[in-house]
Amino acid sequence: MERPLILQMQGITKVFPGVRALDNVTLEVREGDIHAICGENGAGKSTLMKVLSGVYPHGSYEGRIIYRGSEIAFKDIKESEKAGIAIIHQELTMIPELSITENIFLGNETVNRGLIDWDAQRRRTVELLGRVGLAIDPDTPIKRLGVGQQQLVEIAKALSKNVRLLILDEPTSALNETDSANLLELMRGLKNRDITCIMISHKLSEIAAIADAVTVIRDGRTVETFYVEAGQIDEDRIIRAMVGRSIENRFPAHESHPGEVIFEVDGWRVEDPNIPGRLICKDSSFFVRAGEIVGFAGLMGAGRTELMRSIFGRNYGVYLGGSIKIRGKEIRVTSVASAIRQGIAYVPEDRKNLGLNLLDSIRATIVSANLGGILRGRLLNLDKEFQVAEHYRDALNIKTNSVNSGVSTLSGGNQQKVVLGKWMFTEPDVLILDEPTRGIDVGAKYEIYRLIQQLADQGKAVIIISSELPELLGISDRIYTVFEGSITGVLNRQDADQEKLMRMMTNTSKSESNAERTEMLYGVS
Structure with a gap:
């Protein structure tokens, strides 16, 4: 018997200045499913989930959202969390200096007679950590945990809010194979507890292994949805839907000619x-x-x-x-x-903390490691700066309305391209x-x-x-x-x-x- 729908997003349109990020997007998710969302960088996947979770409040977008049979209009993320929707962003949001317990209950403290009940919070934290398979002291600072463990703490935090619909944005992008496998197994366990998961991911092998359904978004529009029980999940078909063309080989043919x-x-x-x-x-x-x-x-x-x-x-x-x-x-x-x-040039794995200044524009970032390359005498040649930025925007296919835009406005993948362009410019x-x-x-x-x-x-x-x-x-x-x-x-x-x-x-x-x-x-x- 087909499970009922827990979520319907109908005609969702979201416009930023000069950019239509979402254009009449539809999404239907069945209760208890693991539903994957795929698409190229900048396709609108994360934007859609921010609309759903109240990061972008009702009134800032067009369309209807029906959740558990009722139309909802969240004003902020607190309202969505109260309704049982939680989102775990690609870039983890915990405070490194605080303990696991403090992070889990931050903004949602257990209070007894006007004071925080630390003993109750610790007991609850141990219980939540047990649910995600993490045996660790709840007083451990977040900065001492590996990325995989931090991801589990984020999920434990979501579970503390009685989540019914859990959104995970690229949950395994920073994990090794062991931690990724553990996280996917945890998602299967959440499904057995009737918790619905929406997973944004680029790892097609993981999607094929775990997803009940897949929705593909391209250029801000819904392309199609695949269901596992219909035997429709196929990696090549997903790729064609994502990029609008067939990619016969994942890696370009190349003949190497090493020298000295x-x-x-x-x-x-x-x-x-x-x-x-x-x-x-x-x-x-x-x-x-x-x-x-x-x-x-x-x-x-x-x-x-x-x-x-x-x-x-x-x-x-x-x-x-x-x-x-x-x-x-x-x-x-x-x-x-x-x-x-x-x-020597080095493109770091942690692009946000080590590779970028998120307050800078794209054009300023691309030339930042080689300012000598845009000098006219002793002054910066801003026309040359613009030309260089445009060159790498085109060469790397950076999806942006303008190189004058801030790097913080880009998707994670496009930010990575900007970092690559920055170091390529050092020649x-x-x-x-x-x-x-x-x-x-x-x-x-x-x-x-x-x-x-x-x-x-x-x-x-x-x-x-x-x-x-x-x-x-x-x-x-x-x-x-x-x-x-x-x-x-x-x-x-x-x-x-x-x-x-x-x-x-x-x-x-x-x-x-x-x-x-x-x-x-x-x-x-």
């Missing part, structure tokens, strides 16, 4: 900035050739990001030793500015990309893969960190693996598969002799 070794790191040793004596980079050595794309694989916490951030101007950890060479010449890179001058010899396609739809990923290949074809040395092994296998010429701060091996793409990489990432592959290890890491015997 352009970038070498030898014996790199870095200490944890918070725990003296703990090494986060243990005598790491690797090289990249001109025109080569080299991937770095490892489980979350393995030390991939720490290694690259420490190389990029020693901006993470305490440097203990090791050398860097570019084109055979040893260089000193003691600051981010010196790294840029030496021809580096070595480009380090940390999770370059996180939160980006399949069509935009294809575009970025082509850009990465074009950079390699120009003779750049390209390094990619990714938590998605299929991505590394699809784009890299060679792949290094990292485990607990150590590089455990390297494989050519034609010799690599997910099983081999996972064994090396968990350090469970058979041990090699020193000679074999030297040959594997450096390609010499």
